[in-house]
Amino acid sequence: MLLDYSRLGWLRYALTGVAALVCAYLLAPIAVIVALSFGSSQWLKFPPPGWTLKWYRALLADPDWLTAFLTSLEIAVIVAVLSTGIGLMASFGLTRGSFRGREALRALFLTPMVLPVVIFAVALYGVFLRLHLNGTLVGFVLAHLVVALPFAIIAIGNALERFDVAIEDAAVLCGASRTQARLRVTLPAIRLGLFAAALFSFLASWDEVVVAIFMASPDLQTLPVKIFTSLRQDLSPVIAAVSSCLVVLTALLMGAAALLRRGRPT
Amino acid sequence: MTAPFLSICGVCKRFGDVAAVDNISLDVDEGEFVTFLGPSGSGKSTALYMIAGFEDPSAGDILLRGASLVPVSPDKRGIGMVFQRYTLFPHLSVADNIGFPLRVRGCARAEITAKVADMLRLVRLEKFAHRMPHKLSGGQQQRVALARALAYDPPLLLMDEPLSALDKKLREEIQFEIKRIHNETGVTILYVTHDQEEALRLSDRVALFNHGAIEQVGSGRDLYERPATRFVADFIGNSSFLRATLERRDGACGRVEFPDGSGLDGVALVGEIAAGAGVAVMLRPDHVHLAPDAEGALGARVVATTYLGDCLHVVAATSWGQTIDARVPLGASDMRLPEVGERIALRCEPSRARAFAGGK
Numbered sequence: 001m002l003l004d005y006s007r008l009g010w011l012r013y014a015l016t017g018v019a020a021l022v023c024a025y026l027l028a029p030i031a032v033i034v035a036l037s038f039g040s041s042q043w044l045k046f047p048p049p050g051w052t053l054k055w056y057r058a059l060l061a062d063p064d065w066l067t068a069f070l071t072s073l074e075i076a077v078i079v080a081v082l083s084t085g086i087g088l089m090a091s092f093g094l095t096r097g098s099f100r101g102r103e104a105l106r107a108l109f110l111t112p113m114v115l116p117v118v119i120f121a122v123a124l125y126g127v128f129l130r131l132h133l134n135g136t137l138v139g140f141v142l143a144h145l146v147v148a149l150p151f152a153i154i155a156i157g158n159a160l161e162r163f164d165v166a167i168e169d170a171a172v173l174c175g176a177s178r179t180q181a182r183l184r185v186t187l188p189a190i191r192l193g194l195f196a197a198a199l200f201s202f203l204a205s206w207d208e209v210v211v212a213i214f215m216a217s218p219d220l221q222t223l224p225v226k227i228f229t230s231l232r233q234d235l236s237p238v239i240a241a242v243s244s245c246l247v248v249l250t251a252l253l254m255g256a257a258a259l260l261r262r263g264r265p266t
Numbered sequence: 267m268t269a270p271f272l273s274i275c276g277v278c279k280r281f282g283d284v285a286a287v288d289n290i291s292l293d294v295d296e297g298e299f300v301t302f303l304g305p306s307g308s309g310k311s312t313a314l315y316m317i318a319g320f321e322d323p324s325a326g327d328i329l330l331r332g333a334s335l336v337p338v339s340p341d342k343r344g345i346g347m348v349f350q351r352y353t354l355f356p357h358l359s360v361a362d363n364i365g366f367p368l369r370v371r372g373c374a375r376a377e378i379t380a381k382v383a384d385m386l387r388l389v390r391l392e393k394f395a396h397r398m399p400h401k402l403s404g405g406q407q408q409r410v411a412l413a414r415a416l417a418y419d420p421p422l423l424l425m426d427e428p429l430s431a432l433d434k435k436l437r438e439e440i441q442f443e444i445k446r447i448h449n450e451t452g453v454t455i456l457y458v459t460h461d462q463e464e465a466l467r468l469s470d471r472v473a474l475f476n477h478g479a480i481e482q483v484g485s486g487r488d489l490y491e492r493p494a495t496r497f498v499a500d501f502i503g504n505s506s507f508l509r510a511t512l513e514r515r516d517g518a519c520g521r522v523e524f525p526d527g528s529g530l531d532g533v534a535l536v537g538e539i540a541a542g543a544g545v546a547v548m549l550r551p552d553h554v555h556l557a558p559d560a561e562g563a564l565g566a567r568v569v570a571t572t573y574l575g576d577c578l579h580v581v582a583a584t585s586w587g588q589t590i591d592a593r594v595p596l597g598a599s600d601m602r603l604p605e606v607g608e609r610i611a612l613r614c615e616p617s618r619a620r621a622f623a624g625g626k
Contacts, residue, residue: 164352166350170347173415180341
């Protein structure tokens with residue numbers, strides 16, 4: 001092959017160099033944050049003049065951080081579950097159904113991805129004010145569900161698209177009702193898509209800050225909102241410690257996902 | 267008189283204005299192997315899907331042991347089916363795939379284990395019980411699909427071009443397996459294919475489909491030797507069709523005359539054809555011979571020859587511009603073979619020729 005790696009000659013070294021640069025570019029900010037969280041400087045000086053764990057102690061001592069963390073977790077888990085469930089039903093309709101306006105409906109489901117988030121957030125803020133949903137858990141979940149749903153529909157829709165309906169038909173002829181066939185054959189067959197939908201929905205909510213700022217109240221705020229407000233009030237290395245914790249958590253989540261996919265056919 | 271085992275009565279399937287299946291009727295005996303043969307889009311698969319229950323007939327009825335299948339949902343029909351595409355459940359092992367229909371039926375675990383072992387033996391895949399489907403070859407996957415479809419002892423097994431994704435050698439191997447399994451289990455099989463060789467090799471009877479209708483039902487020999495329509499004659503085997511006029515009619519046979527004045531006496535006539543009408547005369551290559559002299563024979567010029575070992579395939583052009591195929595058996599090694607461009611005289615066996623109305 002023309003672009004065979006072993007026949008690239010000196011270009012191989014150039015390629016390796018570029019790849020290393022890109023990796024460094026992606027990883028450097030994370031490395032800096034982690035280093036700062038262990039740094040002794042009050043003013044986030046880099047490189048750190050000394051090393052300490054006191055920012056982590058401060059983090060654990062402040063119950064507000066834990067509350068924000070648990071709020072985020074609660075919202076993200078509920079959103080992940082609802083988004084996967086609704087996404088599954090929507091995907092079945094969009095891939096299996098044959099009705100007028102199917103493509104238009106698919107586009108409508110995906111608009112939250114292309115609509116500027118801040119516009120959506122302002123609009124939602126206005127509506128939720130009338131419904132008294134601002135600053136409530138229900139409001140957060142509903143708002144994040146809109147943001148997360150396109151990810152679920154794409155992940156599950158792709159999996160269903162690749163799944164041959166004839167397999168489900170075979171299960172029906174084997175004596176399973178259509179519903180049984182879907183539960184016992186189709187769902188297990190597309191479980192990686194369901195898992196991806198749940199993961200991306202979780203992250204979409206977990207990570208979301210714009211809508212959350214509009215939804216938040218002093219009593220109820222998510223972790224990203226807490227980080228954002230803390231940044232504006234006092235630039236403390238505690239934020240670096242929080243960020244480092246989040247990096248580790250995300251890495252664990254992705255690692256678990258990779259483990260689950262290992263050895264499975266695509 | 268007892269009702270036929272499976273009876274397809276005047277079944278139609280229309281999609282909008284298009285009739286995919288147009289008024290087909292066919293009775294199948296218990297234990298029979300019947301193939302639906304036809305070009306793609308001829309309605310043979312649609313017919314099978316109506317028997318499976320995935321399509322509802324627009325008209326007509328399908329009876330199994332005298333009871334209509336139409337109001338029964340596909341999961342309650344108890345019919346087995348092997349699909350064209352690979353349909354093993356990807357998350358279940360071979361043994362669990364075969365056991366699936368039994369688990370759905372709530373069979374006891376011991377019964378399932380025994381039946382799965384039986385089925386694995388039947389398709390000779392005992393060693394693969396714990397493999398996952400994606401670790402199997404295409405041929406093995408279709409054999410597991412066959413085992414799964416037979417695990418619940420269905421009265422009827424449907425097969426929708428199950429071998430079309432496999433290469434020729436493997437296909438022949440599995441055709442042999444299917445034939446063996448049919449003999450061992452005695453299950454009634456309806457098999458869809460567009461491959462006539464496969465149809466002739468496997469079936470007791472073949473139903474030849476064209477434009478949604480059945481052109482002819484019969485054994486392979488019936489279809490090859492006594493085609494009922496020109497379509498059947500054209501589809502099964504190779505044949506040449508020569509333009510001629512029916513000169514004289516004696517009962518079911520007649521004398522035809524070709525445009526160059528040569529004639530053929532005792533040709534079977536298909537349907538009502540009046541003397542003097544134009545006909546198309548079907549000639550199988552095996553029944554066209556080289557004539558020792560030109561007297562009364564059909565004159566032609568060799569266009570191409572293909573050496574096939576046991577015979578020489580000759581394509582020749584008649585004086586009025588139609589082509590005729592002949593298979594010349596190769597006898598003695600010093601036999602002189604016709605060459606391209608040479609004029610030859612051909613003699614056809616009239617008893618094997620058939621004349622169809624509408625000479626073209």
